[in-house]
Amino acid sequence: MNTLETIKNYVTSNISYELANESDFFELDLVDSLFALQLVTFVEQQFGFSIEPDDLDIAHFCSIAALHRFVEAKLG
Amino acid sequence: MNSDLTESQLAVRSRIRDFAKTHIEPVANEIDTAQVTPAFVIMAMAENGWLGAALPTDWGGGGLDPLEYGLVTEEIGRVSSAVRSLMTVHNMSTQALLRFGSDEQRARWLPSLCKGQKTIAFALTEPDTRGAIGEINTVVEKDGDGYRLTGKKTWITYGQIADLFLVFAREGKMPVALLVERGSPGFTTEPIVDPLGTRGSMLAKIHFDRVRVEMSNRVGKVGAGLSFVASTALDHGRYSVAWGATGIARACLEASTQFATHCTQNTSALIAHQLVQRRLTNILMHETTARALCYRAAQFRCRQDARAAAETSLAKYHAADVAFDAATNAVAIHGGMGCSADLPIARYLRDATVLNIIEGTQEMLQTSLSSYAARKLHAEQ
Numbered sequence: 001m002n003t004l005e006t007i008k009n010y011v012t013s014n015i016s017y018e019l020a021n022e023s024d025f026f027e028l029d030l031v032d033s034l035f036a037l038q039l040v041t042f043v044e045q046q047f048g049f050s051i052e053p054d055d056l057d058i059a060h061f062c063s064i065a066a067l068h069r070f071v072e073a074k075l076g
Numbered sequence: 077m078n079s080d081l082t083e084s085q086l087a088v089r090s091r092i093r094d095f096a097k098t099h100i101e102p103v104a105n106e107i108d109t110a111q112v113t114p115a116f117v118i119m120a121m122a123e124n125g126w127l128g129a130a131l132p133t134d135w136g137g138g139g140l141d142p143l144e145y146g147l148v149t150e151e152i153g154r155v156s157s158a159v160r161s162l163m164t165v166h167n168m169s170t171q172a173l174l175r176f177g178s179d180e181q182r183a184r185w186l187p188s189l190c191k192g193q194k195t196i197a198f199a200l201t202e203p204d205t206r207g208a209i210g211e212i213n214t215v216v217e218k219d220g221d222g223y224r225l226t227g228k229k230t231w232i233t234y235g236q237i238a239d240l241f242l243v244f245a246r247e248g249k250m251p252v253a254l255l256v257e258r259g260s261p262g263f264t265t266e267p268i269v270d271p272l273g274t275r276g277s278m279l280a281k282i283h284f285d286r287v288r289v290e291m292s293n294r295v296g297k298v299g300a301g302l303s304f305v306a307s308t309a310l311d312h313g314r315y316s317v318a319w320g321a322t323g324i325a326r327a328c329l330e331a332s333t334q335f336a337t338h339c340t341q342n343t344s345a346l347i348a349h350q351l352v353q354r355r356l357t358n359i360l361m362h363e364t365t366a367r368a369l370c371y372r373a374a375q376f377r378c379r380q381d382a383r384a385a386a387e388t389s390l391a392k393y394h395a396a397d398v399a400f401d402a403a404t405n406a407v408a409i410h411g412g413m414g415c416s417a418d419l420p421i422a423r424y425l426r427d428a429t430v431l432n433i434i435e436g437t438q439e440m441l442q443t444s445l446s447s448y449a450a451r452k453l454h455a456e457q
Contacts, residue, residue: 013454013455014451014454014455015451015454031447031451032443032444032447033302033303033307033444034307034311034385034386034389034444034447034448035447035451036303036304036307037304037307037308037311037385038382038383038385038386039382040304041380041381041382041384041385042382044380045380045382053175053176053177053178053295053296053297053300054297056176056296056297056300056304057297057299057300058299058300058303058304
């Protein structure tokens with residue numbers, strides 16, 4: 001499974017709505033801050049890198065596509 | 077459950093139990109009535125390594141794992157919710173700094189915080205917002221290479237004495253987290269007297285009147301103040317409160333069982349009466365389920381499971397309810413003595429009431445936990 005599919009599977013398995021990759025699930029009020037923390041832990045565990053203070057921008061965590069771009073950039 | 081504890085965990089529990097009985101329990105009622113935690117208690121907590129017990133050894137902390145830290149919190153919470161609240165705020169704020177602080181901030185603050193030489197408080201709640209996380213009226217404005225901070229905070233645990241404050245404000249519409257030192261010009265605190273519960277937690281109102289804050293004291297990025305920094309701190313706080321609430325329930329069970337066994341009514345021991353049996357059974361059942369959810373949250377945290385924060389909220393939600401219920405039953409079993417200042421029973425009830433409000437009210441947790449329930453159901457289908 002590639003990075004995008006892994007992220008998409010995780011997010012959609014946690015949100016009971018159909019989501020486009022660019023849908024901002026925080027703006028749509030589908031999730032709360034607990035889910036933000038959940039996503040941070042998921043990304044660290046799944047992709048094996050530490051999220052640094054400078055990475056903690058909600059813009060990186062607000063949609064499947066944003067998460068994908070962030071993870072790809074971190075993985076270099 | 078106890079049989080699952082390792083030798084190391086059992087040793088930690090034994091040490092903290094002895095410490096709590098020796099250093100805190102004898103003065104717990106006095107802490108409540110005087111509304112002050114004596115300096116010698118705080119010093120003993122620091123010198124014995126309990127204040128920084130869950131913080132990394134690299135920085136001078138105790139390096140306990142989440143379950144060990146939970147056991148410690150339960151033992152402290154069993155004897156004094158006020159002292160437990162010191163551990164809670166100190167640990168939750170330091171954990172946020174550990175996670176999101178810059179290298180410079182960590183190097184500057186973590187050694188003294190982890191060793192308990194300095195204490196840190198968490199300043200989020202404001203007079204007009206009643207704890208709503210997204211409504212912050214405290215603001216910063218740019219001032220050269222730093223900020224000017226203006227606003228008010230309230231219900232700040234150990235705000236009367238903390239050395240450092242993790243303060244949440246808005247920069248424009250974006251939330252920011254800042255480290256502010258006591259003694260900064262324009263920073264003042266005002267004690268809150270006669271609160272209902274955790275009366276020894278030295279609550280304070282804080283006023284910031286254009287307090288100068290260096291840019292290097294901002295924790296995390298602009299915009300990350302609430303979603304990440306405050307949320308992480310509150311997650312650690314809820315974990316601590318959950319175990320502390322379980323400690324209150326255990327204290328209620330122990331006191332009520334002892335009282336019902338030794339007191340008689342109509343020539344038979346209270347415990348022989350079926351209505352008393354029912355109350356004791358309910359306390360036992362609830363105390364057991366609260367601890368089970370705390371253990372479950374500990375397991376999620378130990379394996380750094382992504383659902384740990386939600387499971388922690390669930391444990392806090394249940395344990396806070398349980399503590400209140402247990403204390404209500406304990407008062408009923410003790411009758412008039414349950415209302416007396418000579419016993420800690422009334423204190424348990426007042427402290428348990430507070431646990432239903434702090435680190436996210438029960439109603440706020442219902443909102444996030446119902447969302448978690450939907451996610452959980454969806455993930456399992």
